[in-house]
Amino acid sequence: MSLNTTGSAREGAFVFGQGLNWFLILTVFLLGLVGVGTLYSAAGGSFDPWAWRHGVRLIIGIFLMLAVAALDVRVLYNGAYFIFGGLLLLLLSVQLFGDVTMGAKRWLDLGIVTVQPSEFIRLGMILALARFYQSIHQDVVSHFQNLFVPALIILVPVMLIINQPDLGTTIMLAVSGIGVLFLAGLNWRYFAVGAVAIVATVPLVWQRLFDYQKERVLVFLNPERDPLGAGYHIIQSKIGIGSGGMFGKGFSEGTQSRLNFLPEKHTDFVFTIYAEEMGFVGSVLLLVLFVLLLVQLAFIANQMRSQFARLVVAGIGFSLFVYIFINLAMVMGLAPVVGVPLPFISYGGTSMLTFLISIGVVLSLERQVRVEMSRG
Amino acid sequence: MLKNRSRPEVMAGFEDDATTFTRRGLVLGVSQVALFSLLAGRLQYLQVARSDLYATLAEDNRVNVRLMAPPRGNIFDRNKVKLADNDQDFQVVLIPEQAGDLDATVEKLSRLLGFSDRQKKDLLRRARRGPKFRPLTVAENLSWETFSQVNLNLPFLAGVQPRVGDRRIYSYGDATAHTVGYVGTQTQRDIEVHGNAPANMVGRSGIERYFEAALRGEAGVRHVEVNVHGRTVRELAFDPGQPGADIELTLDIDLQKFAHERMAGHSGSAIVMDTQTGDLLCMVSTPAFDPNMLSQGVDAKSWNEMVGHERKPLMNKVLRGQYSPGSTFKMLVGLAALETKVITPDEPIECTGMYSFGGEDFHCWKDEGHGPMRFEEAIAESCDTYFYEIARRLGIDNIEKMARRFNLGQPTGIEIGGEKTGIVPGRDWKRANYDAGWRTGETLITGIGQGFLLLTPLQMAVMTASLANGGLIVRPRLIKNTELVSPVPIGLDPQHLALVNRAMYKTVNRPKGTAYDSSILINGNRMSGKTGTVQVRRISKDERESGVLANKDLDWHLRDHSLFVGYAPHNNPRYAVAIVIEHGGGGAYVAAPIARDIMAELLRNEDRVRRGEIS
Numbered sequence: 001m002s003l004n005t006t007g008s009a010r011e012g013a014f015v016f017g018q019g020l021n022w023f024l025i026l027t028v029f030l031l032g033l034v035g036v037g038t039l040y041s042a043a044g045g046s047f048d049p050w051a052w053r054h055g056v057r058l059i060i061g062i063f064l065m066l067a068v069a070a071l072d073v074r075v076l077y078n079g080a081y082f083i084f085g086g087l088l089l090l091l092l093s094v095q096l097f098g099d100v101t102m103g104a105k106r107w108l109d110l111g112i113v114t115v116q117p118s119e120f121i122r123l124g125m126i127l128a129l130a131r132f133y134q135s136i137h138q139d140v141v142s143h144f145q146n147l148f149v150p151a152l153i154i155l156v157p158v159m160l161i162i163n164q165p166d167l168g169t170t171i172m173l174a175v176s177g178i179g180v181l182f183l184a185g186l187n188w189r190y191f192a193v194g195a196v197a198i199v200a201t202v203p204l205v206w207q208r209l210f211d212y213q214k215e216r217v218l219v220f221l222n223p224e225r226d227p228l229g230a231g232y233h234i235i236q237s238k239i240g241i242g243s244g245g246m247f248g249k250g251f252s253e254g255t256q257s258r259l260n261f262l263p264e265k266h267t268d269f270v271f272t273i274y275a276e277e278m279g280f281v282g283s284v285l286l287l288v289l290f291v292l293l294l295v296q297l298a299f300i301a302n303q304m305r306s307q308f309a310r311l312v313v314a315g316i317g318f319s320l321f322v323y324i325f326i327n328l329a330m331v332m333g334l335a336p337v338v339g340v341p342l343p344f345i346s347y348g349g350t351s352m353l354t355f356l357i358s359i360g361v362v363l364s365l366e367r368q369v370r371v372e373m374s375r376g
Numbered sequence: 377m378l379k380n381r382s383r384p385e386v387m388a389g390f391e392d393d394a395t396t397f398t399r400r401g402l403v404l405g406v407s408q409v410a411l412f413s414l415l416a417g418r419l420q421y422l423q424v425a426r427s428d429l430y431a432t433l434a435e436d437n438r439v440n441v442r443l444m445a446p447p448r449g450n451i452f453d454r455n456k457v458k459l460a461d462n463d464q465d466f467q468v469v470l471i472p473e474q475a476g477d478l479d480a481t482v483e484k485l486s487r488l489l490g491f492s493d494r495q496k497k498d499l500l501r502r503a504r505r506g507p508k509f510r511p512l513t514v515a516e517n518l519s520w521e522t523f524s525q526v527n528l529n530l531p532f533l534a535g536v537q538p539r540v541g542d543r544r545i546y547s548y549g550d551a552t553a554h555t556v557g558y559v560g561t562q563t564q565r566d567i568e569v570h571g572n573a574p575a576n577m578v579g580r581s582g583i584e585r586y587f588e589a590a591l592r593g594e595a596g597v598r599h600v601e602v603n604v605h606g607r608t609v610r611e612l613a614f615d616p617g618q619p620g621a622d623i624e625l626t627l628d629i630d631l632q633k634f635a636h637e638r639m640a641g642h643s644g645s646a647i648v649m650d651t652q653t654g655d656l657l658c659m660v661s662t663p664a665f666d667p668n669m670l671s672q673g674v675d676a677k678s679w680n681e682m683v684g685h686e687r688k689p690l691m692n693k694v695l696r697g698q699y700s701p702g703s704t705f706k707m708l709v710g711l712a713a714l715e716t717k718v719i720t721p722d723e724p725i726e727c728t729g730m731y732s733f734g735g736e737d738f739h740c741w742k743d744e745g746h747g748p749m750r751f752e753e754a755i756a757e758s759c760d761t762y763f764y765e766i767a768r769r770l771g772i773d774n775i776e777k778m779a780r781r782f783n784l785g786q787p788t789g790i791e792i793g794g795e796k797t798g799i800v801p802g803r804d805w806k807r808a809n810y811d812a813g814w815r816t817g818e819t820l821i822t823g824i825g826q827g828f829l830l831l832t833p834l835q836m837a838v839m840t841a842s843l844a845n846g847g848l849i850v851r852p853r854l855i856k857n858t859e860l861v862s863p864v865p866i867g868l869d870p871q872h873l874a875l876v877n878r879a880m881y882k883t884v885n886r887p888k889g890t891a892y893d894s895s896i897l898i899n900g901n902r903m904s905g906k907t908g909t910v911q912v913r914r915i916s917k918d919e920r921e922s923g924v925l926a927n928k929d930l931d932w933h934l935r936d937h938s939l940f941v942g943y944a945p946h947n948n949p950r951y952a953v954a955i956v957i958e959h960g961g962g963g964a965y966v967a968a969p970i971a972r973d974i975m976a977e978l979l980r981n982e983d984r985v986r987r988g989e990i991s
Contacts, residue, residue, distance in 0.1 A: 048505055138393045182404065185396040242422040242430025255434065280423035287416060298405055307393050314401055321408050325415070332418045375393065 019367035020069060021300070025062070027293045028359055031344035032058040032352075034286060038274045039347055041252045042266045050266050050347045057349050061356035068360025073368040076361065077308055080131035084124035084153070091117040091160050116350040118161040118169050122176055122319060123358050128153045129177065130311035133184045134373060138307075142187035150181055167213050168339035172326070176319035183314050184307075217336050233269070237331045241275040241283075248279030266347040268339055271331045290324050300366050306373040309365040316358045446593035447542060449620030451556055451583055453629040454655070454856060459552050460584070465541040466523035469511040472503040475535030484533060488525055489515050511537065544577055544671045548629060550664040551636040554692035555627065555792075555854070557582020558667035577671065582692070583623060583854070586792040593620035624856040626655035634977050635660045638970055643687040644938075644957040645694045645833035648974060651841040651943060651952050653860060654850035656790075658974070659834075661693040686933070687958070695795045698830040699956055702908030703758045703963070704941045705779075705825030707843055707876045709767055710755060712778035714872040718769035721875055724748035727761035731820070738764050738820055739920070741909070755879035756889045758907060760824050767823020772814055775822055776802035781866050783849050784831060788838050790852045798835055801828035826910060837954035840941040842866060843880070844904075844949035847873055880904035881946050890964045891940065894972035898979040905942020905953070905971065907963030912937060927961040935959035940967035944975050951978060 036058065040051035047055075094117050132149050133141065140146055154177035162170050182191065206214065240254070249255070254276040265273055275283045297317035304310040320343055327342040329335035341351045422430065451460040468489070475481045482503065486496040502512055514536075518526075527538050544559050546552060559577035566578045578592075579585035596617030635646045639662040648658040665682060674682075682690050691697065713719045729745035731738040740746065740760040746753075754762035767775060779785065785800035799805070801822065803814045821827035831839070834852060842849055847870075848863035881904040883889040890907045913934050915924055927935040938960030943949040953971045960966035 046505065138396060179404070183397060183400050185393075185400055238422060239430050239433045241419070242427055243434035244423055245427040245431060246424060275419070275423065280419055280427075283419050283423065284416060287412060287419075291412060294408065298401065301401065302398060307397070310394075310397050314397075314404075318404060325408075325411050328415050329418075332415065332422065334414070334418055 020066075020363055021296075021366055024293075024296050024300075024359065024363065025065075027289065027296065028065075028344060028356065029058070029062065031289060031293070032061075034274070034289075035270070035345035035347075037251070038270055038277075038345060039266055041254065041277060042270065042273050045252045053349075054347055054352070057352050058344075058356075061353050064353065065356040065360035065363070068357050069363035069367065071361075071364045073309070073365060073371050076127065076312075076364065077131060077134070077373065080127040080308075084121075084128035087117060087121045087124040088157060088160070091121055091157065116169075118157075118173075119350040119354045120357075121157045121161070122173050123316070123354060123361065125153055125157060125173065125177055126180055126312055126315035126319065127361075129180045129184070130308045130315060133180075133311055134306060134308035134375060137375060138185065141185050142190070147190070150177075150184075153177070154181075167209070168326075171338060172319070172322060172340060175322050176315065179318035179322070180311055180315040183311055183318070233337055234333045237269055237272045238333050240272040241332060244276040244279045244283075246280050248275075248277045248282055251277055253277060268327065268337070268341060268346060269331055270346045271328060271342055274345070275331075287328075294321055294324075297362060300362060303369060304365060305369060306371075307375055308373060309369070313362050313365055316362055319358070320355065444596040444598055444617065445542065446595055446617040447619045448544070448559075448577060449591040449593065450622045451591075452622065452624045453627045453632070454625060454657070455628065456624070457629045459548055459556050459625070459627075459629060460544060460546050462542045463545045465516060465543040466518040466520065467516045467539045467541050468514045468518065468523075468526055469537050469539050470499075470503060470514050471511050471535045471537065473535070475503070477534075478503055481533055481535060484529070485514065485526075485536060488529060489518075489522060516541070517543075542577070544668075546667045546671075548633060549666050549668060551633045551660070552627070552629070553582075553664035553667045554661040554694065555582050555625070555632075555659050556667065557584035558670045559584050560671065561673065580670075582792060583625070587623055587855075590623065591620040594618035626650075626657065626853055626856050627659065628657045628978075630981065631658045631974065631978055632660060634658075635970075635974050636662065636664070638973050639957075642957045642960060642966070642970075643693075644955065644960065644967075645697060646970065646974060647694055647833055647837040647954045648978060649837045649841055649850075649852060649952045649954075651845040651949050652850065652863075654838075654841070654853045654863075655856075656852055656854050657951070657978070659694050659854070661691070661697075663687050663689045665689045692794065693956070693958075694833050695790065695792070696832070697956065697958075698796050698798050698832055699937055699939070699958075700827065700829055700910045701825040701831045701836060701839075702910040702937070702939055703760075703825055704836060704840075704906050704908035704939050705829065705831075706755055706758065706763055706823075707880070707906060708778050708782060708839070709763055709770070709775055709823050709825075710751060710876060710879075711868060711872055712770055712774050713766040714751075714875065715778075715869065716770060716774055719751065719766050721751040724750050725754070725762045725765050727759050729761070731761045731764040733764070733768065733820060734817060736817055738817075751875060752879040752882060753888070755876070755906065756882035756886060758883075758890050763823045764820045767820050768816065770819075770823075772802055772819045772822060775819070776800055779829075782839050782842055783864075784835055784839065788832075788834050788852050790834065791855050791858055795834070796832050798832050799828055799830040825908065833954050833956045836939070836941050836956070837952055840943055840954055841952035843873065843876060844943035844952050846870065877904060877946075880906055880942070883907065884942065884968075885946075891942075891968040893964065894940075894968035896944075896972055896976045896979070898976060899983050901945035901947075901979055903942050903944040903953075903972065903975050904946045904949075905940055905968070907968050908937075908939030908941070909961075909963045910937040910939060912959070932959050936961055938966040939963045940971045942968075942971055942975070944979060951975065 032054075036051050036055045039054050040047055043050055129150055132153065136146055154174060158170055158174050158177075161173065178191075178194075209217075243249075244254075254273055271283075271286075274286065278286070294317055297313060297320070301310050301313040301317060304313060323340055323343050326335055326338065326340045327346070330337055330340065341348050343355045344352065447462055450458055450462070453459055468485070470481070470485070472478060479500070482496060482500050485491075486499070491499070499512075499514060523538060526533070526536065530536065530538070546556060546558070558580055560580045562578050579588040584591065594617045597613075597615045598611065599613040600611050631648060635648070635658045639646055639660055642662055644662060646658060646660040646662075647656065649656050663685075714721070719725075725748070727740055727742070727746035727749050729740050729743045731740070738760070741758065746757055746759045746761070749757070749759045749762045753759070779800045785798055787795045787797055801818075805828075806812060806814050806818075818827055822829055838850065838852060845863070847866045847868040849866060850863045851861050853860070881902070884891045884903055884905050885895045886892065891905055894903075894905075896903050913930075919925065936959065938955075938957040940955045940963050941953065943952045953975055955967040955971045955974075957966050957970070
């Protein structure tokens with residue numbers, strides 16, 4: 001890392017294309033295209049109903065991503081708390097508003113995409129946490145009094161969405177937040193204590209779960225418990241993936257996934273279709289593409305010069321990793337079915353937009369790597 | 377703060393941060409690599425090591441499990457008349473993949489269904505565009521004739537399947553809209569709340585909503601064998617599931633319908649309740665809506681119109697409307713006064729049409745005054761001055777205590793949710809909500825049932841039942857087999873109650889009573905009751921001097937609420953009635969005649985049943 005870089009006043013100014021990491025953009029675009037192809041196949045070789053919408057969202061999302069990439073890093077930094085607060089208000093308003101429009105509590109209808117603020121809040125949370133750690137000195141990160149603000153930043157949105165019966169989103173949010181705390185250098189002991197506390201509260205949480213959620217965990221532990229009911233997903237998904245073999249059945253040639261054996265094939269179980277048709281080789285290639293994305297994010301995070309930028313980029317990377325891992329582990333029968341989409345590939349507007357905008361934030365920070373901030 | 381930094385001492389700190397960060401990042405990175413290797417290993421296991429096994433399983437994976445929605449339970453009235461049931465909905469679906477010559481099939485099908493050219497083209501376009509294996513709904517709500525024609529021609533219609541779906545029918549439409557409620561199609565959120573079992577419909581309000589669990593039943597399962605293309609070869613097993621349970625209500629649909637029709641044009645509530653069991657024989661909220669229409673789904677515009685409508689057709693006013701009870705509350709104030717002995721039944725209080733207190737004038741509804749008033753006449757003629765005076769003697773605490781003993785300010789405990797609690801004001805309430813002390817002027821206003829005091833129509837009905845049944849609080853009951861809870865005695869002096877009952881008798885049956893025009897005599901039975909007129913606007917001093925505006929000269933939303941509570945038969949009360957007409961005008965002119973007609977209908981029917989004319 002060189003010490004002799006000096007920023008100039010015009011550092012944050014945006015000239016289209018200049019300083020943008022086109023390789024990162026290409027990686028993301030490729031992943032989105034894999035999604036379009038798989039969804040085309042999921043509908044039995046038809047762009048309707050999923051693939052064309054996915055494609056449109058990909059294009060819109062990429063434009064949004066580029067727009068975010070054009071943001072001045074100062075806007076992101078100074079606005080971090082406001083963005084977070086605004087999203088919290090949105091989350092709250094959807095909760096109140098949801099009662100009026102009957103049934104659709106988590107959604108905000110914006111035409112082509114219905115937006116789920118509970119997804120967006122994750123990015124807001126990462127920004128707010130990074131902003132907080134930028135504002136305190138590294139030596140005092142683990143001080144007890146510096147635990148409250150990060151705890152609030154994580155717990156308030158978690159409490160807001162835990163009311164909606166959506167386990168997956170809640171867990172992902174909490175884990176992403178804890179990841180940022182870890183990266184910020186919080187003392188190991190806190191994580192140890194936290195882990196013990198979580199184990200201790202498992203019985204309590206268990207009681208509060210909805211029946212269908214309990215069933216999912218029980219069936220994960222033993223899929224044969226209910227082979228035609230809840231265990232059905234896991235077994236069918238494994239058969240779909242396994243029958244793909246080394247080279248797969250070929251694009252649009254999958255039988256298992258298409259036979260309606262798999263109810264959520266276009267959302268959470270989209271990888272099953274891909275793996276059945278593309279086989280082991282194709283699946284590993286997709287894994288490599290995901291790893292490529294995460295490695296790029298790791299390198300970018302390491303180049304950053306402020307704690308804020310480092311934590312935002314690494315936090316986004318970690319959050320992406322958790323989504324990818326949990327989803328893939330779930331469809332391969334290594335984790336319970338918790339309802340987590342596969343980034344860029346699963347059908348669903350909010351998840352796609354959130355990840356693309358997050359990448360936009362990374363692009364913006366990387367472009368303005370030389371803008372530095374004092375700490376403490 | 378942000379700045380472009382070049383000072384070396386800050387640099388040192390920055391290096392430290394970066395080291396910590398890099399170390400932690402490395403830990404996470406290594407774990408991620410390990411976990412990704414795990415995934416790759418798993419893929420290798422599934423797709424390479426065990427791929428033969430899974431390929432075989434896939435070959436055998438021919439058993440397709442289809443969950444089927446169970447029929448939803450029916451809803452009946454107390455005499456087993458069906459209020460909500462399921463109608464078969466005849467549909468025709470087309471599976472393009474199985475059609476063979478798609479054009480020919482569509483052509484034949486269109487002729488059978490009497491499709492226009494445009495409909496035909498539309499169907500063809502839909503069949504070509506979507507996934508080929510997915511069944512396409514061609515037509516719904518077919519007549520039996522058309523449906524059977526399609527069935528007859530099935531051998532010549534490859535890929536066409538007849539299907540029988542469910543549709544909810546409410547035979548009495550608007551009349552039961554709020555009580556029975558309506559259903560809607562299942563949404564993602566319903567699945568999260570009620571589980572993944574399929575259901576044709578999910579209750580959205582009323583009984584349909586609050587008894588969803590009982591009505592929906594359990595899904596049936598059909599195991600069918602399919603070939604590699606997903607076509608059904610044969611059915612292997614069939615479990616019909618558990619149909620939803622039927623529910624019997626305490627409503628009497630004839631009375632309900634009568635009341636609903638009698639309330640036409642008004643916005644309000646009408647309740648008839650059994651004074652002993654709490655059974656609700658009729659529970660009407662107007663204006664209503666057509667639940668059949670809402671169950672089919674309405675467009676956003678009509679929905680918004682209903683939501684925004686001044687008379688709130690979607691709201692069940694019986695449970696959710698809150699109104700000052702006005703003079704219908706005077707019985708409770710009277711009982712409190714007798715019990716605390718601030719008045720005797722015979723002590724006269726002079727009414728001059730106006731009562732001055734603390735520099736303020738409180739008006740009686742009768743400008744020229746009632747003259748000397750005693751307990752029974754004061755209720756029968758609804759003298760406000762009398763009640764200003766005894767309210768002053770009582771103080772708010774005693775009034776509040778009596779209201780609370782009647783369980784006002786609390787939910788009545790009816791089986792369907794969404795009930796409002798109303799407001800019983802007092803010193804603590806005022807402090808908590810207005811951060812101000814209680815004023816004696818407010819006691820006087822509460823004494824005539826106005827001011828902060830709010831009750832739901834259902835609470836008024838329960839209150840009236842308590843006055844009629846010798847002082848017991850009953851819990852309203854809408855479901856016939858809800859267990860009866862034993863009524864809670866309020867602990868009133870029977871002599872005091874007798875006085876109040878006599879006064880309520882005089883209100884309706886003596887020429888000077890405010891509801892004399894609404895008296896009835898059916899087979900020796902009469903009705904007792906009390907009118908109420910609730911002012912919803914402030915009458916200024918200027919207006920008093922120039923003459924108070926009549927209700928008919930005011931905008932609808934400024935007119936008085938019209939109330940009546942009562943019971944019959946007068947000497948052996950079995951039914952309590954409560955009527956609230958929003959902005960209807962005087963209680964005696966609008967609410968009382970409605971109560972009279974409903975009660976007369978009920979007693980007449982009962983008489984006919986007794987004489988064996990109808991069953």
